[in-house]
Amino acid sequence: MNTAQILPDLRRISLDGSLLYDFVEKFPESSHIREMQTKKYLMVNHHMVSDCGLQTVDDIIGYTQNDIWFDSTIQKKRSLSQTTISSFKNRIKKIDKIENQVLSTKHSVTAQCFFLNSRGHVGFETVVKTGIQNHEGKMIAFLTICICLTHQVPLSTLLKIYQVFYPHKEAIQKFLSHFNIESYFDPHAPLTQKEIEVLIAMRENSRCKVIANKFGCSVPTASSHISNIHGKLTSGTLHDVLHKLSALPEDEQIMYAV
16 A cells, blocks of 8 residues: 555545545545544444454444443443553553643654554554544544554564564464464464574574574574474474465454455
C-alpha cells in the first residue's frame, strides 16, 4: 500500500453524499469515523469489527472507545485478559493525544505504535487521523485509518515487544501463538529464552557454525541448543516451524491479499 498517497486521497473526501462512508467501508484495513464531541463511533468497517474481537458493526456504532473495551456488557462478547485491557487503556491515551494534535494543528496527523489486539497478540501500525469539517468549516468528527505493519517487524524485535507486555514464559508462548506454532511444542517443556532466540536465528540460517558465530558460543553449544529445540517438538518438523515463523499470521493474510 502506498502510504504517501493516503493523505492526499483523504483530503479529497467530502461529506457530501456517501463517498466518505464508502471510503471507510471499502478501505482494506481498519477504518472508522468518530464524532468529536461525544467520541461515539459513527461508522466502522468489518476490519475494525474483527480487530475488536466483535461480530458486527452494530457492536461498535454508537459506542465510545471506553464502552468497547471496558463496558461489562460488551466484554461478555469476548474474553479479554487484564494485560490486553491495560494495553488498550494506554492506547486510548495515545489516541486522545493524536486527536488533540489534529484539533490544535487543523492538519492530519500520522503516528506509529505497538499495541495488543483483542487476541492478546502484538500489533504494530501506522495511524492516520484526519479532521472532518461541516459546511461551516467546523471540525465535527475524526476519520481514522490504520495500516498494519506488524509483518515488517523483525522477529527478534517482535519477541522483545512481547516481553514488554508479558512475563518471560508467557511472552514466549504468546510469540509462538502469534504464528500459530505453539501446538508444535511440548507445553510441559517450554522453550527457554536462548532456545527461542536460536529458533528465530535459524530462520535466516540454520547451520550450527552460523548460529555459533551469531551468539558467540562454540559449535557444540549451538548444536545442543538446536537439539533441545528438536527434542521439544511434539508434532511436525523444525522445517515446518521455521516455514510458519516467516509467514504472515492468518488474521493478516486476507488483509494483504488485496
